[in-house]
Amino acid sequence: QVQLVQSGAEVKKPGASVKVSCKASGYTFSDYYIHWLRQAPGQGLEWMGWINPNSGGTDYAQKFQGRVTLTWDTSTATADMDLSSLRSDDTAVYFCARDFPYCPSLSCYPGANGMDVWGQGTTVTVSS
Amino acid sequence: DIQMTQSPSSVSASVGDRVTITCRASQGISSWLAWYQETPGKAPKLLIYSASTLQSGVPSRFSGGGSGTEFTLSISSLQPEDFATYYCQQTSNYPFTFGPGTKVDVK
Numbered sequence: 001q002v003q004l005v006q007s008g009a010e011v012k013k014p015g016a017s018v019k020v021s022c023k024a025s026g027y028t029f030s031d032y033y034i035h036w037l038r039q040a041p042g043q044g045l046e047w048m049g050w051i052n053p054n055s056g057g058t059d060y061a062q063k064f065q066g067r068v069t070l071t072w073d074t075s076t077a078t079a080d081m082d083l084s085s086l087r088s089d090d091t092a093v094y095f096c097a098r099d100f101p102y103c104p105s106l107s108c109y110p111g112a113n114g115m116d117v118w119g120q121g122t123t124v125t126v127s128s
Numbered sequence: 129d130i131q132m133t134q135s136p137s138s139v140s141a142s143v144g145d146r147v148t149i150t151c152r153a154s155q156g157i158s159s160w161l162a163w164y165q166e167t168p169g170k171a172p173k174l175l176i177y178s179a180s181t182l183q184s185g186v187p188s189r190f191s192g193g194g195s196g197t198e199f200t201l202s203i204s205s206l207q208p209e210d211f212a213t214y215y216c217q218q219t220s221n222y223p224f225t226f227g228p229g230t231k232v233d234v235k
Contacts, residue, residue, distance in 0.1 A: 035224075045164075045172065045215055047224040061223035095171060102178075112219050113178060114162030118171035 002026035004034075004096050004119035011125045017084040020122045022096030029077035030054040033099035033110045036070060036081045038092040039121075046092075050099065050110060051079055086126045093121040130154050130218050134227035140235040145206045149230045151199045151216035160220035163192055163201045166229075167212045176201065177219075206232070 007021040022034065036048040049060035051070040058070050069082040079096055096119040102112035131154035141147050151161065159179040164172040174183045176192035179199055189204040203210055211234055216227040 044228045045217070045226040047226070059222060063223070097171075100174065100177065111222075111224055112160060113181075114164070114174050114217060114219055115172075116174050116183065118173075121171055 002098070002117050004098060004117055006094075006096060006119040006122045009123040009125070011127065012086050014087055014126055014128055016086050016126075017082060018086060018124050020081045020083075020094050020096075020124070022079045022081070022119050024077045024079070024098070027098075029072075030074055033101070034070075034072070034079040035097045035099060035111065035115055036068075036079075036094065037097060037115075038094045040089070040092040043092075045095075048081070052110070053079065083124075086124075088126050091124065091126045093123050095119055095121050129223055130157065130221055130225050132216055132218055132225050132227040134214075134216060134230050136230060137228065138231040138233065140233055141206050142235045143206055143208060145235075147203045147206055147210075147232055149201045149214055149216075149232075151194075151201070151227050153197045153199075153218055153220075156196045157218045157220035159195045160218060161192075161194070161199050162217045162219055163190075164215045164217065165210075165212045166215065172215065175214075203232075 005023045030053045033050045035050045051058045053072045072079045097115035098117040100113040100116035101108040133152045135150050161179045163176040166172045180192045191202050193200050213229045213231045215229050
């Protein structure tokens with residue numbers, strides 16, 4: 001079945017970087033964008049950006065520009081999220097999610113229909 | 129960024145009740161709205177997209193409506209597995225933004 005499986009929990013010190021991996025299975029990895037989101041303790045969901053595993057194209061929320069890097073490896077069907085210069089308020093559960101595009105014709109609009117498959121989440125704790 | 133609000137922030141209900149949640153956008157988003165259900169320790173689940181289209185496999189007791197700036201999610205007859213937190217998300221403009229959530233708990 002279609003699933004996204006994320007890497008395990010991380011504990012990092014302020015100023016460090018963290019990499020979270022997301023391995024896809026059950027579908028053609030390069031056919032769907034992958035989104036990254038996070039949820040701080042007791043808070044709502046926050047969209048961070050997406051990557052197109054076909055072209056390598058990315059789009060990041062302005063809030064994370066310069067601190068987040070999304071990469072992919074088609075050979076392993078894995079998408080990675082690197083977040084640098086960690087602060088205590090980066091403590092959150094990080095999710096990858098498969099895009100559910102709106103495709104009315106030959107063109108598709110990523111994200112227009114939301115995200116239909118989610119990873120299980122990875123807890124990142126930033127603490128000195 | 130488009131701001132999303134939800135009301136109520138929480139609602140207490142019983143099995144069999146009808147529950148309606150409202151989501152408002154700070155500017156018009158046509159029908160570019162999705163609804164998710166989240167239960168503790170699990171990832172969000174897509175329920176509805178394009179404001180009113182039920183995702184495959186989602187029970188028909190869930191329905192969505194609205195357009196522009198005001199939207200609703202209704203559960204016609206609450207089931208035990210529906211006690212959860214519900215989020216709306218605008219998919220019109222980047223960055224995609226979510227409402228703060230509505231928790232449906234047991235009365």
